[in-house]
Amino acid sequence: MRLPIAAGAATGAVALSLYPLFQEGTWFWASLGIILVVTGVGMLASRYTVPNGLVPAAQLVAVWIYLTAVFTGDAAWAGVVPTKESLIELAGLVLTGFADIQRFAVPVPDNAGIVLLTCAGVGLIAILVDLFAVRLRRSALAGLPLLSLFVVPASFMDDPLSWPTVVVAALGFLGLLAADGQERVTHWGRAVLVRRAPSFVAPRPAAETTTLRLSGKRVGFTAIILAILLPSLVPTLEPDPLFGFGVGSGNGRGGNSISIPNPMVNLRGELSLPANSTVLTYNTSDGAPRYLRLYSLDIFDGEQWTMSPTQGRPEDRTFEGPMPPAPGQSPSMPAASVTTDVSVSDEVENMKFLPLPYPASQVRIEGDWRPDRDTLMVFSTRDDARGLTYRVTSTEPKPTADLLKTVGNAPQPINERYLRLPENLPPEIRQLAEDQTDANATPYEKAIQLQEFFTTTGGFTYNLATQGHGGTALTDFLIRSRAGYCEQFAASMAVLARVLGIPSRVAVGYTGGVNYSGQWNVGTRDSHAWPELYFEGAGWLRFEPTPNGPTGQGSATRPIYSQPEVTTGGDDEPTTSPSSAPTSSDTPGQAADTPRNPMLDRELGGAFLPVEEEMPLAVKIGIGVAALLLIALVPGMIRWQLRLRRRRAYSRDTVQVEAAQGSAPIVAVRSNLGQATVTAAWAELDDALCDYGMTRRPSESPRALARRLSEQYEFDAEATASMAKIAEAVERMLFARTPAPTGSLREDVRRVRRALAATVSRGRRIRAVLLPPSTLLRMRAMGGRVLDGFDRLENIRLGRAARRNA
Template identity: 75%
Template sequence: MRLPIAAGVATGAVALTLYPLFQAGAWFWASLGAILVVTSVGMLATRYTLPNWLAPLAQLFAFWIYLTAVFTGDEAWARVVPTKESLVGLLRLVAAGFADIQRFAVPVPDNAGIVLLTCGGVGLIAIMVDFCSARLRRSALAGLPLLSLFVVPASFLGDPLSWPTVVIGALGFLGLLVADGQERVSHWGRAVLVRRTPSFIAPRPAADTGTLRLSGKRVGVTAVALAILLPSLLPTLEPDPLFGFGVGDGNGRGGNSISIPNPIVNLRGELSLPGNSTVLTYTTSDNLPRYLRLYSLDNFDGEQWTMPETKGRPDDLISDAPLPPPPGQGQSVPTSQVSLEVTVSEEVRNMNFLPLPYPASRVRIEGDWRPDRDTLMVFSTRDTAEGLTYQVVSNEPRPTAENLKTAGAIPQAIQQRYLTLPDNLPREILDKAGEVTEAGATPYEKAVKLQEFFTTTGGFSYTLATQGHDGPALSDFVLRSRAGYCEQFAAAMAVLARAVDIPSRVAIGYTGGTSVSGRWNVRTHDSHAWPELYFEGAGWLRFEPTPSGPAGQGTATRPPYTFPEVTTGGDDEPTAQPSAGPTGSDTPTGAANNRRNPLLDQEFGGTPITVDEGMPTAAKIGIGAVVVVLLLLVPAMLRWEQRARRRRVYSRPAVVVGSAGEGPGGGPGVVAVRSNRGEAGVAAAWAELDDALCDYGMSRQPSESPRALARRLSEQYEFSPEAAASMAKLAEAVERMLFARTPGETGSLREDVRRVRRALAATVSRGRRIRAVLLPPSTLLRARALGTRMLDGFDRLENIRIGRPARRNA
C-alpha cells in the first residue's frame, strides 16, 4: 500500500505551491482533508484488490461525501449523506467561486466558493495521481497532473516561485518514483538492506565499493539540488527567472526587444511587501516633490489596463537630442521649468524604464535609452537603471481652471485611442459616470467631480485587502464595496472619464516620497497608480482619486489645478491656486529639515509622516558577513565544546577497572565510557588523542594495540622524552583498563594529553594546524556518519511492509 500513500504525499507536497495565491490558510486544511480521503480510499482499494476501474469511482463518491460534509453539511442528511439541497448548495458555491475569481486578483480571500474550487481541484488531481501510479503502475505519468497543479501559481503570480516549495514538490514526486521502484522490486522478493560500514580513523578495506552506493534517493536529491542551484550560476534569458535569482541577461547588453513584468502585479506586490526599502532618491530645483512615472497604460479590454507596444527609433537616443514634444501641450498654457537629479538604488533589479516626471524634455544618463514618442516613456533594451544617477529637465504645465475650462477640441487621433471602451462594460458604470458628472458643464469640471467622488463625496476607503479591476470587480468597487487601493481608484476614474468623453489613461510609478535631509526618498510603499486626463493646450494632466494621508496612501497628493478657486472679499477675481510649496520652504533650514510631504501639509494640516530610515547597506553587509563566519565556525565550535567536555573528565584523578568496548566513531580499541569515573577519564583522554590524530591527518592501523601505537608515534615523529613518556602513560592506562583484573590508580591525564597534542601539532604544517582548528576533520566525519545512519534508517523503512502478516506453516 505504499503507492497510494506516496501518491497522496506527492499531491500534498505539490499543492503547497498554491499558498501565495491565498490570503489565509482555509484552502490548505480543506485540501488536506480531501487528499486524506482520497488516499484512504486508495489504500482500501489496494488492500482488498478492487478492480482498477472501480477504485477511482469509489474515490469520487467518498470525495463527494467529504465536500458535502465540509461545505453544505447543514443541508445534508446527518450532515454527511448528500441530498438534493446539498447538491444545489455545492453548485451555488461553485458559481460563487467562479464569480469571486473574476472579482479578485491574487492573493484572493478564503471565500467559501474559492476554497471549494481549490479543494475540488486538488482532490481531483489526487484521484488522477492515484490512478496513474497505484492502478496503472505508471508513476512517471502521474507527473502530468502534478505538473498541472504546479503551473497554476506559476501562471498567476508575477513574482518568482518560492524555491523551498518547488523543492518540496520535487521531493514529493521523487518519493512517488522511489515507492514505485520499491513496489516493482518487491515482486521479485524481499529487498536486501545494503549495510554501510562506518569509517572514522581507520582506512577502508582494499575492496572499496563506496562508488557503487549511489542509491536512487541520492541521485534524486542531487538532481533537485542542481536544478535549484544551477540556475543561480547560469545566465538567464528573461528578466525574472523561475526561482527569482540568476546571474542576469544571457545576452549581456545586447538585444532589440524588452520583456517587462505586469505593471499591475508589480504594483500590488510592492505595496504588500512587509519591508519598505528605498527605490530611489532625488532632488529638485524648487525642493518640491514630483510624481515619477514608469509606465503608461492606455488599452482597456474590460479585464485590465495594459501597455501599448513601445517603439524607439534609432535616431531617438535621449543622449543625442531632447525628448519629443509632449502631445497636446500648447502655448496657451504657462509652463514652469524644473530640474531633477535622480539616483536609483543599487538594490533595484531589472528597471528597464526610467522613473521620470511628466513631461520630461531632456534626460542626461549613461547608456542606450530611448523614448516612446506617444507616451514619452523612456526605456532601454540593453541597460538597466539600478545604481545610476541621471538628470532630468521638465517643462511642467501650470494650467489655471480657466485654461482647462476653455480647452480646445480633442484631436481625432486622441479620441480614437483614448476614448475606447469595451462593448461589454456594465451599463451601471456608464450611468454612474453620468450621475457623478451631471453638475459639470465642461470636461474639466466633470474631471474634478470624478476626483471628488473618489476622494470625498463617494464614501470610498483605502485598503490593500481588495483586488481586481475587470468588469465585475469594477462594478463592485464603484457601486458597492467602495474599498480598494490605488489600482482600483486609478482604473475606475480612467474608465468613468472615458464614459463622459474625457480621454484618459493609467500611469504607474511612484509618488513624490518624503523629504529626508534635503533629499526626497522614494520607497517601495510609494508605488502608485494614477489617471492622466487629456486637455487640449495642456496635454496630459495628472489627477488623484486615491485617498491620501494616514487613512490612505500616505504620500499621494492632489494636483494644485484640481483645487477649487478661492475669491477674496469683494473682488471677483479668483486668487491663485494653492501653492504646492511646503511650509517654511522659503528658508534654507525649513527646506533642509522638512520631513513632511508639502502637499499633505495643505490637505491634512501638516500631518507628519513617520520616515523609516531602514538599515544601512553597510550594516546589512556586516550582518551577512558575521552570519557567514558563524556558520563556517560551527564545526570549530562543536570541536571546542567536545574538547572542553572531555578535558573536565580526564583532568580528575581516575581509578581504573577492567572493561572493554568501542569508542566514538566505531574505531577498534577505543574505550567505552561506563559509569565508573576512572574509566570515563581514560576513555575521554584516549578519544581526544584519537580525534587529534584525525585532525592532523595521521593514520592509526586497526590492528595496532595502544602500546604499539605509542611506540610508532614516538619513533616516527621523534617525540621528546617528556612527550614519549606521556604517550606511553596514556597507552598503559588504556591497556590496564582493557585487560587488567585488579584496579589501578592514575593521576590526572590533562597534562599528558596536552603534551602529546603539542608534539603531534609540531610535526605538521601551519596550514594543517589551522585546518584542525577551523575545520576539524573529526567533526566533519561525525557529521558524515550521522548522514549515513539516516540513509540506513530510510533503507530500513523501505523494507517495512504494511499488510497482512505472512502465515507460518504449522
C-alpha cells in the first residue's frame, strides 16, 4: 500500500511546478482529483493482487470517467458514465484547449480546454509513475515521466524556477525511492525501528546502527540542500542560477540569456524578467536613440499576428552593397542620414534577425546576412548575432503633418497585403474604429486620433497580466478591460487602422533604451512592439499607442510627426507641439545630473529617464556571505534566547509559605514556582558545561559535581559557595518533602558561568557563544526525532498486509 501512495505523492509534488503557468488555481484542484483517482485505483489493485498488465488499463478508464464527470457531466449518463455526446464534447474541449494554448501568453487563464489538457497530462504521468514504480518495481525509471512533467514550466517560463518548488519535487521523488527501498526490505521480514529498539535486537554498536539506518535519508536530504545552496554561492556560466538567486555569471553582469523563438510570444517574457539584462549597446551619429526593429508582422488571422516567409536573395547580401530601397519612400521626401554602431551582448542566444533602425540603407557586418526586400528585415540562416558589432546607415524620412495630410493612395499591392482582415472580425471592433475617428478626416489624421485614443482619451492602462491579442482577447482589451502591454496596444491599433483603410503592420524589437556612460544600453525590459502605418511617399512610419511614463513602458516615445496639433494663443494656425510634455521645471525632485533621453528632449520637451544599474559582482558575493553568516549565527541566537528565558525563571525570588489548615493550594503554587526556578538554573548550568567542553558524569550527584568542579578548576570562595547553593537547591527539589526557600539564583548562575569560562581558552569561549554545542546537539536530536517519525510511518501496515506481517 505504501508504494502506490508514494507514487501519487511524488506526482503531486512535481505537478506543483506547473503553478506559474496559470493565472488561477482551478487546474490544481482538478489535477489533484485525477491524481487521487489514479492512486486509489493503484491501491485497490495492490490490495487485491490484480495482474499488473490490467492496472494501467483500469486507471485509464478511471481517468476517462473522472474527466467526463468533471468537464462534460451534463452530457454523461447520471453525470458520470461516458456517452457518445460526452465523448464528442470532450474532443471539442481538447481542440479548444490546443487553440487556447497557442493564443494565450503565460500565465494562461484557467479555461476549460486548458485545464482539461493539464488534467489529462497529469493523469497520464501519474499512470506511468505507478506503472514503473509499483507494477514493474523500477522506481528510478519513474523519474523519467516526473522529469517530463517538471520540464514543462522550465520550457515555457523565462523566469527561473523557484527553489521551494524544486525542493518539494525533489522530496517527492526521494520519498518514492525511500518507499521502494522499504518495500523491498519488508520482503525479508518485518522492519524494526532500529534507533528505538532494545539492545538485543541490533547486534551492532548503537552508533554504527544509527549511522547505517539514517545514512540513506541523510544523503538524500543533504543532496537536496546542497543543490539549493551551492548555486547561490558559486559563479555560474549561465547568467542566472537555476533558482533565480546567486552571484550570477562569472563576468559579473548578471541577467538572463535571451532567445526569440516567436516574435509575439516572447515579448511578455522578456518584459517580466526579474533582471533587466543587457541585449545590446549602440551609439548614433546624432546622439539620439533609435527604435531597433527585429521583425515585421504583416498577417493577422483573427487570432495572432505573424509574418510572411522571408526571402533573402544572394545578390542582396549585406556585404554586396547597399540595402534595397525602402518601400514607398519617395526621393523627394525630406530625409536625414544617421549612422548607428551596434554591439550585441555575448549573452544573447540564437538571434537570427538583426536589430536595426528603420529604414536601413546599408549594413556592414561579418557573415552571410540578407535583407527581405519587402520589409528590410535582415536575417541569416547560418550566422548568429551573438557578440557581433556592426554599423548601420539609415535614411530616415522627416515628414511634416501638412505633407502627410496630402499624401496619395497606397498602391494596390500594398493595400492587398496590408489591409487584409479576417471575415469573422467582431463588429464591435469595426464600430469602435469608426466611433473614435472623424469620417471626414484624412488617413493621417485618423492615425493620430487612434494614437490619442490609446494614449490619452481611451482610459487604457499598462499591465503585463493579460491574455494575448487575438479573438476574444482583442475584443476584451478594446471594449472591456482596456489593460494590456505593448503587444495589445500595437496589435489593436494595427487592426483598427486596417479597418479604416490605412495599411498597417506590427513591428517587434526594442525601444531606444537608456543612455549610460555615453552610450545607449538596451535591455530585455526594452522589448517592445509598435504599429507601422503606410503613407505613400513617406513609406512605413512608426506610431506609438503604448502609454509611457511611470504607469506605462518607460522608454516608449512618440515620434514628432505623430504629435497631435494644438492651437497656441489667439492664432488660428495650428502648430504641432507636444500637448502634455513634461519639462525640467515640471518634474520636481530630479537631480541636475539625472541621465536624460535626447529623443525625449527633442520630441517631448525633455523628460527624465531613470537608469537601472546592475549590481556589482562583489556586492552580490557580499550579500551571499552575509546570508551565510546569518545562517551560521542561528544556533547562537537560539542559545541566547533560551538563556534569556531561563534567566527570567531563575531570577525570581521564591518564598516558602507555611500553609494553614485547608490552604494546601497556596503551598503547591509556591512549591511549583521554586521548582521551575531550580530547574531553569540547573539546566543552564548543564548547558554551560556542555558549551565549555566539560563533562558531567552520569553517576555524580549534584553535590558531588559541585565538589569536583570547585576542586578541579580551583573556584574562588564566591564561585564555590554559589555552586554549592545551586547543588543544594537541586537536591532539596529532588528529595526533600517540603522544598526550602531558594531566593534568586541569578547571581549564583552568573558567578559559576564566569568561573567555568575562565578555565577554557578564548576560542572555546567564542565557540560557546556563536556555535554552542548544547544547541547543536538539540538540533541534531530534533532531526533524529523527525527521522524517527518517518521510520514509524514506514512501519505502518494497512488491512490484510498488517495482519499477515504480524
